[in-house]
Structures are given as C-alpha cells and as structure tokens.
Amino acid sequence: MRIDVVTIFPDYLAPLDLSLIGRARREGLLEVHVHDLRHWTHDRHRTVDDTPYGGGAGMVMRPEPWGEALDEVCGALPGRTPHLVVPGPGGDLFTQARARQMATEDDWLVFVCGRYEGIDERVHDEFSARYPLSVLSLGDYVLNGGEVAVLAMTEAIARLVPGVIGNVASLVEESHEDGLLEYPVYTKPQQWRGHEVPPVLLSGHHGQIARWRHEQQLERTAARRPDLLAGRGPQGD
Ligand code: 6GU
Secondary structure, eight states: OEEEEEESOGGGGGGGGSHHHHHHHHTTSOEEEEEEGGGGOOSTTOOOEEOOTTOOSSOEEOHHHHHHHHHHHHTSSTTOOOEEEEEEEEEEEOOHHHHHHHHHHOSEEEEEOOOTTOBOHHHHHHHHTTSOEEEEESSSSOOSSSHHHHHHHHHHHHTTSTTSSSOTHHHHTSTTTTSSOOOOOOOSOSEETTEEOOGGGGSOOHHHHHHHHHHHHHHHHHHHOGGGTTTSOTTOO
C-alpha cells in the first residue's frame, strides 16, 4: 500500500518511521511519502491561508496550493487512482470496519491535512469529481488539524495490511473486530499485590475459558459501550 500525506507540518508525521509502521516501510509492505504543502506556494511568505469570505473567526486554507499539490501527488502514478482522505471532525466516523475496508480495497491513500478553520470547499468539489474522496472523523471532539488523525488512521489501516503484523490470530480477537470490546487478560505472577488471576483461566478447560471470556466481553461492552450492543439479541449474539 502507498500512503501520501500533504501537510504544513511534515514533522508531525515523524512517528510513521517507528515501530510496526516503520518496519513495514523498511520491508517494502508500505510506502509512505510526506509532502510539505508550502512546496506548492509561490510567494515570499509561502502563504497557505487567508480570511474567510463572508467573515467569521479564523483563517481558511487557500485553494491554489492545494490544487497544485494534489494535481502533482495524485498524478504521480499514471494508471493508478488514489483514494483521497480528508480528516476532519465533520466527516463520517472512522471505524474498525472502515479501516478494514480501506486496508483491503485501497492500494493508494492520499491524506489531505487541513488546519485553521478548514480548506476552501472548492478543493473538495474539484478533487471529489476526479477521485474517490472521503471526509473521515475520529470522533466527536476537535483536533487542531488532520495530522494526529492521519497517524491514528494510518496505524489502524496499515496493521490490517497482510504481512504488517506477524501474529494474524491477534488481529481476530481484538476490540471491535466482532463488535464487542476485548476480554481482560492476565499473565504471571498468579498473585500480585493481593490481586488474583480468575481461577477459570488456570483450570485448563478451554470451553469454560472461551465462555468466560465471551461473558466478560458482553459485560464490558454493556458497561462501557452499550451503543455497540444495540441490535443484538439478549445473549449478545
Ligand atoms: Cl479527523 N480532524 C480534526 N481536525 N479533528 C477531529 C478529527 C479529525 N476527528 C475528530 N476530531
């Protein structure tokens, strides 16, 4: 998978060199290119923003640098079509299902990181007419720009790309993969500061252990995220 990120803060994306994503890049499973939007400005101050038409607080990102940047970045691989992703609090919710869909169906993502009050709407109009384009939100809170969201989305998507995670089984039992939160996990020692490991986990009864874990998943989900259980039967299935 190829990922391009256009931003005015390329340094914000430095963590993509680390850990699992960094290794996937070194192994050639993932190709990441981070671009500075100011590269496509032409004035001495490398201006990317201006005041909003109609008035109001804050600044809006000007369309011209974005137009030139996306022409060049999206045209870099003739014969291939990128999926443009604009992170923003006004987008569709980015979910595990969405991450899996993108990891499976997309082989090229171009992230468009807005700052300030947002990007001139005509940039969306222009590029959504030329490419598949999604506006995606991490949740109901406001970040200063798309960069942190790109880190989160890239990690969620890339770890689902075949080969990026060694232990495929660990992917199946995670929170959200079956619509439930994860069961609690324990390791040695068997007693710690007076806290015990639940005895069923020491019993060796795989059936009982599986049942207990499923019950824990249902209890946790009911307590923390009842919204996830809506539409399920009384047994949570
Ligand atoms: Cl994707 N971007 C910004 N700027 N704020 C957000 C967000 C994204 N998701 C939640 N808040």
